[in-house]
Amino acid sequence: MDLTDPTRALTPTLDGPVLAVLAQAGKPLTVGQVAAQMPRGSEIGARKCLARLVEQGIVRAAEMGRNRVHELNREHLAAPVAVILAGLRLELWSRFRKTLIAWNPRPLYGCVFGSAARGDGDAGSDIDLLLVHAPLPGESGPRRGSGAGDAIAAPATESSAAPLTERELVRWRRQVDHLRGLAYGWTGNPLQVLEMSTFQWADHQRRQSALFREITRDAIELVGGSR
Numbered sequence: 001m002d003l004t005d006p007t008r009a010l011t012p013t014l015d016g017p018v019l020a021v022l023a024q025a026g027k028p029l030t031v032g033q034v035a036a037q038m039p040r041g042s043e044i045g046a047r048k049c050l051a052r053l054v055e056q057g058i059v060r061a062a063e064m065g066r067n068r069v070h071e072l073n074r075e076h077l078a079a080p081v082a083v084i085l086a087g088l089r090l091e092l093w094s095r096f097r098k099t100l101i102a103w104n105p106r107p108l109y110g111c112v113f114g115s116a117a118r119g120d121g122d123a124g125s126d127i128d129l130l131l132v133h134a135p136l137p138g139e140s141g142p143r144r145g146s147g148a149g150d151a152i153a154a155p156a157t158e159s160s161a162a163p164l165t166e167r168e169l170v171r172w173r174r175q176v177d178h179l180r181g182l183a184y185g186w187t188g189n190p191l192q193v194l195e196m197s198t199f200q201w202a203d204h205q206r207r208q209s210a211l212f213r214e215i216t217r218d219a220i221e222l223v224g225g226s227r
Helices: 015-025 031-037 043-056 079-086 088-101 165-188 198-207 210-218
Strands: 061-064 069-072 109-113 125-131 191-197 220-223
Touching: 015 031, 015 043, 015 061, 015 069, 015 079, 031 069, 043 061, 043 191, 079 088, 088 109, 088 191, 088 220, 109 210, 125 165, 125 198, 165 191, 191 198, 198 210
Parallel strands: 125 191
Antiparallel strands: 061 069, 109 125, 109 220
C-alpha cells in the first residue's frame, strides 16, 4: 500500500484523494484548495474529477462570492466510503496500537518512523517500527547520565523496568514475528522492526544519535511516550 496515498489501494484515479480531502476538510473548498492537499494529481485533474463527482451527487458545488466551492455530500450512500478513505492511515496506526497494547510483555515504547511516518514513501516502502523492551536477561546498562532528556523518550528510558525472563523473551520474539505477518496483511508492505532495550534506547537519547533525532522529529507514537 502506498502510505503517502492509501487511496491507490482502491482506485488509481483521482477520485480517491479528492474524496479523502473533502471528507477530512469538513468545509467547502475551492478546486485549488483541494488540489493543494492532494498527495498526487494536478489542479486540472482535480477540477475534472470534481465535475464528475458532482454529477454523481457525492460532491456538492456552490458559488461562494467569486469562487466555486465543493464539499462532500455526507447524505450520499457512498459518503461513508470517502470517510474511510480519508482515515486509512489513522486506521493503520490504530491497529498497531491495539495490537501492541495487548502484548505480554508489552513494549515500553513503540513508534512508527521513517517514510511511513513522514508520508513520503510509496507502495514498495517498508514500514519502520521501533520497539523498546525491558532489559534482556543478564543485560546491564551504563550509569544513567544527566544529559537533557526529551519527552518522547522519557517513558522508554526508565531503567527500573524488570529484565525480561527467558520465557518472556521467547514470547516477545513470537509477538514480533506475528506482528510482521499482521502488518503485511493490513497493507501489503514489509514491516521492519528495530528492537532495542531501554538501556540501548537511553544511550541513543544521551548521544542524541541520528536515529534519536529522526524519531523525535517524525515519530508516530503507538505506545509509551508523551501521548
